[in-house]
Amino acid sequence: MVFQGSSAALSHTGKVRSNNQDSGYSGSNLFVVADGMGGHAGGDVASSLAVHRLEDLDHPYGSTSDAEHALQTAIVDTAGDIIDTVQVKPELAGMGTTVSALVMVDDYAVIAHIGDSRIYLYRDNALTQITTDHTFVQRLVDSGRITPEEARYHPRRSVLMRVLGDMDPDPEVDTFIMPTQPGDRWLLCSDGLCGVVDDAQTSKVLDQGLAPGGTADALLKLALDAGAPDNVTIVLVDVGGQHPVVSGTATVVGSASNPVGIEVPAARPGRSSWLHPGRQAANEPSHFEPAPEYLEELIDEDRRRARRRRVVWITGLVLVLAAIAAGLFAGYSWSQTRYYIGADDDSVVIYRGVQQSIGPIALSSAYEETGIALADLSDFDRNKVENTISARSLSDAKLIVDRLEPQEEAAG
Incomplete structure (x- = not known):
């Protein structure tokens, strides 16, 4: 049956790039984000090819397995389309695209994915990343060599391990089926959003309960506020919910919405890319599939x-x-230049150091036994010694001791 819910799609060039190589699609049952890569018009062509190939799948399905097979076949066919296009226009060699697609079949979401665009599910106030990035840094994360936070800033975070391109006619595509329910919010996005806006910020916007269009606008604003160094494409799908079902024609955004379609422009003479000598680079590629x-x-x-x-x-x-x-060491050395007079059991002693300790380490030690018994001192002097008397130096300490001589000895 036809999907019951509401959706929205938008795509923005961002603040740095001069053209939009992303494409997006929001229909009655089908929802797609494709992030193109390549030099002069290459990414535009690749993502447009993907969306226009997949849009024929936007209709009800008798079973989830039928939809899964249709997605798998269409994405593989897109790889063939890219290869055929490069044969006609060799200056586009190296172009490619990610694809993250979702087909709603009754109470299930059928998902197909390749690349580093993402599909998220927001359910019960929790945001979950459903797809796995096919990137070099994701492999490092999976192997425990770096953390997810380190992956966000890794210098090789845009290196793709799997992508639709002109090198592989039989790409490996992830496909799976998940149950969905009223109230679910599905977010499909290019890395122009998830690469600069963290999941906590995204979750906060989704939790506001705005209609899909308003939510997509709010997410785009976050990306733009963060600098938007790449194209930003967002497709938001609400299952059931409080917002009315939006009927009518499908929404196509990004390069796939260009009225000239996927017409390949002529190559410009001049510079050539170091990676593909025949390809001209209007923008520095945002992705690269390594050999x-x-x-x-x-x-x-x-x-x-x-x-x-x-x-x-x-x-x-x-x-x-x-x-x-x-x-x-400096503190200890200084402490050993200090002296004080104190009591040791029943006698007067000159101590070297200060009357503190660091843990179990005392910073003073007995330096000289004076031979004066505490019992021979007056009550006043004995009390001073028991509370310790600080001295400026060793000679000062000895002068203080001389003044503590027993009274009877001083009188004699």
Whole structure:
């Protein structure tokens, strides 16, 4: 049956790039985000090819398996379309696109995914990432070599391990089926959103309960406020809910909405890309699908980076410990220039150091037994000694002791 709910789609160039290589689609049963990559018009063409190939799937399905098979077949066919296009226009060599697609079939969401665009599910005030990024850094996260937070800022975070491109006619696409229910909010987005807006901020916007269009606008504002260094494409799908079902024609956004469609422009003479000599670069590519040997170089580089981090951390720790040790030594050395007079059991003693301790380490020790018994002192002097008498130096300490001579000896 036709999906019961509401949806919205939008796409924005962002604040840095001069053209929009993303495409998005929001229909009656089908919802798609495709993030294109490549030089002169390459990403535009690739993401447009994906959306226009997939939009034929926007109709009710008899079963979830039928929808899953249709998605898988259409995405693989898109890879063939990209290869055929590059054969006609070799200057577009290296172009490709991610695809994250969702088809609603009764109470189920049928999902197909390749690349680093994402599909999220917001349910019961919790946001869950449903798809897995097919990126180099995600492999590092999965292997425990870096944390998800480190992955957000890793210099190789845009290196894709799987993508629809002109190198693989039979790409590996993730497909799976999930139950959905009224009140669910499905978010499909390119990394122009999830790469700069964290999940906590996204969840807060989704929790506001705005209509899909208003929610998409609010999410876009977050991306723009964060600098929007890449194109931003958002498709939001509400299952049932309080907002009215939006009927009518499908919404196509981004490069796929261009009236000239996927017409490939002529290559411009001049500079060529270092990666693909025949491809012109209007914008620096936002993604790159590495060859196996390049992947090995990346892995080695990451290992070297990890070793450098360990060396820097250990060096920093050693320097901090050395500074602490130097400070302690300087403090101890100073303390050993100080003296005071105190009592040791029943006699008067000159102590070297100060009357403090660091944990179990005392900062003073008995320096000289005076031979004067506490019992021979006046009550006043005995009380002073028991409470200790500070001295400026050793000679000062001895003068203080001389003034403590027993009264009877002084009288004689």
